[in-house]
Amino acid sequence: MGTQRESGEFVREPLGVAERITADGSSPWPVQAGRYRLVGARACPWANRVIITRRLLGLEDAISLGIAGPLHDERSWRFHLDPGGVDPVLGIEWLREAYEKAVPGYREGVTVPAMVEVASGQVATNEYAALERDLSTQWREFHRAGAPDLWPEPDAIERIGEGIFHDVNNGVYKCGFATTQAAYEKAYRALWARLDELSEHLATRRYLVGDTITQADIRLWVTLARFDAAYHGHFKANRHKLTELPVLWAYARDLFQTPGFGDTIDIEQIKQHYYGVHRSVNPTGVVPLGPDTANWLDPHGRAELGGRPFGDGTPPGPPPAAEQVPPIA
The missing domain is CATH 1.20.1050.10 (Glutathione S-transferase Yfyf (Class Pi); Chain A, domain 2)
Incomplete structure (x- = not known):
């Protein structure tokens, strides 16, 4: 999540899988309904930002939602609130498993939100700020009728x-x-x-x-x-x-x-x-x-x-x- 400088200041770590999911072919990951699962946590504000955006735009049918529980340790967020402690779609206990499928030997922070490709089980991106914007701009085809414009200016x-x-x-x-x-x-x-x-x-x-x-x-x-x-x-x-x-x-x-x-x-x-x-x-x-x-x-x-x-x-x-x-x- 972060480190401390010698001054004692907290510094947020860079994101480990900062890709984008786009409709225009400008990234390795294409917009496609049902292809991705958004993994968040009710506790996390960074995940909450993307969960709210998804909800306001009505993308529930296009992007499923997995919820990690509030407790974790150095291994990562885990799905301890799901039956058997396993995400029912991804079949994993620890979110780290999806990061390691994307980057073998992954050493960066395991953060939510993370967009995971369901078929391969690997994280496509954990870039929350880009996700917020791309849900509004790249996923328009799948917005609900009456979806608001969250980026008017x-x-x-x-x-x-x-x-x-x-x-x-x-x-x-x-x-x-x-x-x-x-x-x-x-x-x-x-x-x-x-x-x-x-x-x-x-x-x-x-x-x-x-x-x-x-x-x-x-x-x-x-x-x-x-x-x-x-x-x-x-x-x-x-x-x-x-x-x-x-x-x-x-x-x-x-x-x-x-x-x-x-x-x-x-x-x-x-x-x-x-x-x-x-x-x-x-x-x-x-x-x-x-x-x-x-x-x-x-x-x-x-x-x-x-x-x-x-x-x-x-x-x-x-x-x-x-x-x-x-x-x-």
Whole structure:
């Protein structure tokens, strides 16, 4: 996942299979319905980004979904929630098996999301940012009727997305895995400066770019959704809880209550993963019982700002029965 510099700063490792799946023949992997299985995990924000994108675009029939459980060790993510501890389509116990089929002797990080070719059982790509964009642009033939445009203003989305990635998505990890006080404080200050900036930006507009949900909102939301459950305490990102930030908390609830967002996460699995796997941060592996999550369903009042969540499109229907998550209680 990452390494530490001598300064104690956390550095995210490069992706080991950074290919693309395209419809135009520009990559070794062609777009083809039924050819690939998206392997994600309910706990992982990087996987959550691609799972939300797939759901909003209605690609469930074209790309199947495998879910690794929240617990793993140095060997990799594993399918411990599936019957027999084996993915029912790929027939593997550890995701590492699919990486090693792609790259014999594979030594890089075994990450989710990973798009796996079903027939060969090998990872085609784990490049999550390219996957997000390619699901929108390369897989159009298989989008549902009414699929939204998640990239209406690509330059603006990438510009705001860069800051979100460095200071928020990755920023919480920089806080949590810092091994010196100076490295931690640097990451902490950058995180909160960016969240303050985003809060001001969202105070007068419902979404980050334009008046519809875009990929930028997906990128920010996956971190906000995990903030109080994991990052505030576990990663010491504790200036405030999300629930103490009126604008960002209302924004996060608005999206949580939008089809395609809250119905893709499992707070219990998020806590099990962060507190149970990161033993360098939480040596006991004890998982907290809190926080209360029923407040995610409280009214958010954000509709008063206008906006059209899906633009000229429509909301996705309910998730397939096999992909449903436990309701917030």
